Amino acid sequence: MTVSSLAAPAPAEARPDRPGATELRLAAFAAHRRARFPLGPLTLFTGPSGSGKTGALRAYEALARLGGGAVLGEVFPDPVACVPERARPDAQRRRGFRIGCTVDGPEGPVRLEVAVQAEPELRIVGERLTAGGVTLLETALRDPGRRVVQAAWHTAGSSAVTRGPLPDDRLGTALLPLRVAGRTDGERRVLAAAEQVVVALRSVYACDPSPRRMRAAAPLGAGRLLRGCDNLAEVLWRTRSECGHRYAHLVTAVRAGCAGPVTDVLAEPLGDGTVRALLDRGDGVRTHLGLLGDGELRYLALALVLLTGPGVLEVDPAGEVPAALQTLTVLADGLDRGLDVRQAGELVRLAARMCERGHIRLVGAVGDAVPVCEEPGVTVVDLTP
Secondary structure: OEEEEOOOOOOOOOOOOOOEEEEEEEEEEOOEEEEEEEOOOEEEEEOOOOOOHHHHHHHHHHHHHHHOOOOHHHHOOOHHHHOOOOOOOOOOOOEEEEEEEEEEOOOOOEEEEEEEEEEOOOEEEEEEEEEOOEEEEEEEOOOOOOOEEEEEEEOOOOOOEEEEEEEOOOOHHHHHHHHOOOOOHHHHHHHHHHHHHHHHHHOEEEOOOOHHHHOOOEEOOOOOEOOOOOOHHHHHHHHHHHOHHHHHHHHHHHHHHOOOOOOEEEEEEOOOOEEEEEEEEEOOEEEEHHHOOHHHHHHHHHHHHHHOOOOOEOOOOOOOOOHHHOOEEEEEOOOOOOOOHHHHHHHHHHHHHHHHOOOEEEEEEEOOOOOOOOOOOEEEEEOOO
């Protein structure tokens, strides 16, 4: 595995205003052991099939969902598949996996480590939140017969730590704001670090456009783009009227990535509560999106994702934090699936421009990153054995 980055490092004393994950750690997860992956504003995992690209993105998405308060069973419906293949059970027949990340932000780098037991019962058996060499939260399974872990969080008041039980099916870091009062400087530090991690992880949108679903007309509804981009036509209908500036950028991107002339991207209601999308070719010629190739549809959908934001995408951002202090992270497995070299290059260049502004980050997986990863600002994680 090799890692390269063409982005200039930020000065050591500079702290980002918006929290963002800077490292993904897979101590033991699926095909990965003792793996550490740097994450920049634009990160592309590359390597042959079976090298672990999808596994890395799946672990990132799992951390994001746990940070948003999801229950462990919802995040890992098949937990045994996450256990390294050669992992052997201990004397109590237990097997599991370990994942973690580092989130940088106003509080400096904050590390999160999570140990999950997959067999015989799915549960979190250990969690550690650290910053500046100080352990802010630590949990451990003390009594296998109880569905709780014993937690200790930094207090720095009359006692060094406060102890109490937390459920074993949720991330303790996400629960701290409900358990810590913030009366001491130590508790306030714990809350600030936990909030930084939760804000970075919650603002994640996993996207995998499905051309088959995008071809049909979409019913009018909330106008939030689904994970598979099934309702692409509906979202185009909404965004065209809400932000003409960004929509003009979308038209420019579509013109660069689709075959034939493109003068506009349109959406029109059909009178039955649905809306369909079209490409205006000029001279009165319009092409229904259902006639486009799979690569063109995926390219259009991903360009739309990069040019919109949390208000349009189906994502649950931290509502208690101003939008100006949040960064949306897009996870795109198979980013170049179905795309030709020209489309992949145009999409990465668009991503680089959008990520440079700081409001969006992209973590994607590509089959062959050589043609598309030479763009300045791209962090390349090569998983080739």
